[in-house]
Amino acid sequence: MxxxxxxxxxxxxxxxxxxxxxxxxxxxxxxxxxxxxxxxxxxxxxxxxxxxxxxxxxxxxxxxxxxxxxxxxxxxxxxxxxxxxxxxxxxxxxxxxxxxxxxxxxxxxxxxxxxxxxxxxxxxxxxxxxxxxxxxxxxxxxxxxxxxxxxxxxxxxxxxxxxxxxxxxxxxxxxxxxxxxxxxxxxxxxxxxxxxxxxxxxxxxxxxxxxxxxxxxxxxxxxxxxxxxxxxxxxxxxxxxxxxxxxxATTDGLTGLFNRHHFMGLAADEMARAARYGRPITVAIADLDHFKQINDTLGHAAGDHVLRTFAGLLGETLRQTDRVCRYGGEEFAFVFPETTPEEALQLAERLRARLLDNPLVLPDGRRLEVTFSMGLTDGSGCDLEESLARADLGLYEAKRSGRNRSVITQRPDLG
Incomplete structure (x- = not known):
């Protein structure tokens, strides 16, 4: 010393x-x-x-x-x-x-x-x-x-x-x-x-x-x-x-994605930017199919593992400019800037293919096939709440039609 x-x-x-x-x-x-x-x-x-x-x-x-x-x-x-x-x-x-x-x-x-x-x-x-x-x-x-x-x-x-x-x-x-x-x-x-x-x-x-x-x-x-x-x-x-x-304050503790409150602020900014410059933007809501059954039969620990794995797959598949959050429970909300609903549908199908090609492996070694349903809508020229409501209608239609699919909900003014 x-x-x-x-x-x-x-x-x-x-x-x-x-x-x-x-x-x-x-x-x-x-x-x-x-x-x-x-x-x-x-x-x-x-x-x-x-x-x-x-x-x-x-x-x-x-x-x-x-x-x-x-x-x-x-x-x-x-x-x-x-x-x-x-x-x-x-x-x-x-x-x-x-x-x-x-x-x-x-x-x-x-x-x-x-x-x-x-x-x-x-x-x-x-x-x-x-x-x-x-x-x-x-x-x-x-x-x-x-x-x-x-x-x-x-x-x-x-x-x-x-x-x-x-x-x-x-x-x-x-x-x-x-x-x-x-x-x-x-x-x-x-x-x-x-x-x-x-x-x-x-x-x-x-x-x-x-x-x-x-x-x-x-x-x-x-x-x-x-x-x-x-x-x-x-x-x-x-x-x-x-x-x-x-x-x-900004992330969901389980999945690491944005929480709903922070996402709403980011999504509102993206919607305002798209409206100001006349650019396309798509809003979507996805829901894991039969998630309640997973919790009921395999336990909440398995359900949490599914949510975390799905969130990780979202991070690997979506683009850096896309916004996603855990909207609540097994629901996830998305905003796709500079993207039409048809282009966003291709992203959703890519995510669906990756999920099917990579079944989830539970901590105990069991393999679990997980699917999701998604509703999409054109968010240009609309506010966020209205777009989320229309996307939710698309999600309901995807669930009603048999799940494991994505449905685009058209805006009323577009027929």
């Missing part, structure tokens, strides 16, 4: 060699060195942990705001309850409760979200906008507070170094050799590491690799560098948590 020592002790040992010739200068410099040591210790013991706490509180407030938005936008009581639970977890964190401002605001937000009904009234939505703005502003304030304090402490350290340099220059005639050696030590072991720390802090990003510092002998600098590395690790952990929460 690389040996380190306290900056004050090292500088005192060097200055003692010149004590006889420049005792007064050494004492004068010792005052500044003591101030630097105190400032570095404060940076290590107080400023960095305090700044990390400000950053964490700011991210928690932003996450609280996002979860509050999920409560208002929840499409079902279950998703609303999940969002309320996350709001409660965030509000109850120890760091949140330690700060009176965040504790008060978090309690106010949690109480408000628990009081409002579903769906939210216009007055509740307006009140939430005000609370959301306060959450965002407080998160920004916390981040700014941490940055200002860190900048102030680093500036203070730089000032201490500058003052020591000026005094050393003033005493150059008395202790020329001491000044030269001392400045080289300060430059190599203090100024350069602090400049490196400042550059690292200005470009710190959770998406980049952890900063690497060369081993140095100064314990204070090493402590700050270690704190920065830990801070980066915390940023990365929080970023990973944010990504996991986003995945939970």
């Amino acid at each position: 690389h040996r380190t020592w306290r900056a004050g002790r090292f500088l005192l040992a060097v200055s003692s060699l010149f004590a006889v010739l420049a005792l007064a200068a050494v004492v004068w410099l010792g005052v500044d060195l003591h101030a630097f040591r105190r400032a570095a210790g404060q940076l290590q013991a107080e400023t960095v942990p305090w700044t990390l706490e400000r950053q964490r509180l700011g991210r928690n407030l932003e996450q609280l705001r996002l979860e509050g938005q999920r409560v208002l936008m929840a499409s079902s009581p279950a998703s609303r309850q999940d969002a309320l639970f996350l709001v409660h977890v965030l509000s109850a964190q120890p760091g949140m409760a330690d700060d009176p401002r965040t504790a008060s605001l978090a309690a106010e937000v949690e109480g408000f979200l628990q009081r409002i009904g579903s769906p939210a009234a216009p007055a509740d939505i307006q009140a939430w906008e005000a609370l959301s703005s306060r959450l965002r502003l407080m998160a920004d304030d916390l981040s700014v507070e941490g940055g200002k304090r860190m900048s102030h402490e680093l500036a203070h350290l730089s000032n201490e170094i500058d003052e020591a340099s000026y005094k050393l220059f003033f005493n150059l005639l008395l202790v020329a050799g001491f000044v030269v050696v001392f400045l080289r030590i300060v430059q190599r072991y203090l100024i350069r590491p602090l400049q490196r720390i400042q550059r690292v802090l200005s470009s710190l990003d959770a998406r980049l690799p952890a900063p690497a510092f060369p081993p140095g002998p100064m314990a204070e600098i090493r402590a700050v560098e270690d704190a920065i590395v830990r801070f980066h690790a915390t940023l990365r952990e929080n970023d990973e948590v944010r990504l996991r929460l986003e995945r939970l």
Whole structure:
């Protein structure tokens, strides 16, 4: 392990060699060195942990705001309850409760979200906008507070170094050799590491690799560098948590496909784009045939395996531009941009052929032939709900006609 020592002790040992010739200068410099040591210790013991706490509180407030938005936008009581639970977890964190401002605001937000009904009234939505703005502003304030304090402490350290340099220059005639050696030590072991720390802090990003510092002998600098590395690790952990929460909010936990809520937003955007540029688009709904019988005879674990396998086959067969979600139970909804119903029908038949050529193998080794029925319709010039309703009629017709087939439902205006 690389040996380190306290900056004050090292500088005192060097200055003692010149004590006889420049005792007064050494004492004068010792005052500044003591101030630097105190400032570095404060940076290590107080400023960095305090700044990390400000950053964490700011991210928690932003996450609280996002979860509050999920409560208002929840499409079902279950998703609303999940969002309320996350709001409660965030509000109850120890760091949140330690700060009176965040504790008060978090309690106010949690109480408000628990009081409002579903769906939210216009007055509740307006009140939430005000609370959301306060959450965002407080998160920004916390981040700014941490940055200002860190900048102030680093500036203070730089000032201490500058003052020591000026005094050393003033005493150059008395202790020329001491000044030269001392400045080289300060430059190599203090100024350069602090400049490196400042550059690292200005470009710190959770998406980049952890900063690497060369081993140095100064314990204070090493402590700050270690704190920065830990801070980066915390940023990365929080970023990973944010990504996991986003995945939970947009995907179906069983199949990995988009969930219904997220799909509806993506599909509506695709429909609007097709209408704006006059491009073809097809909407479809598919249903696994006799899925209830699979659950009843083979168990829900087998049913889940079928759903996951079918979802994987969808990912391998459909194009990257196609949108698909688990619409509910064994139903799946599709949007095929830049595709006519006839072209989408060819995609469906390709999927049907792959499903027939690759029977599903259950965990216990049994092979299971699974088929699906699909309804398709032209979605150009229509809204999403209307297109899904027509596709559902096509699905009903496919079921009524014997299953394992796809049926195109024509729009009324096309005959």
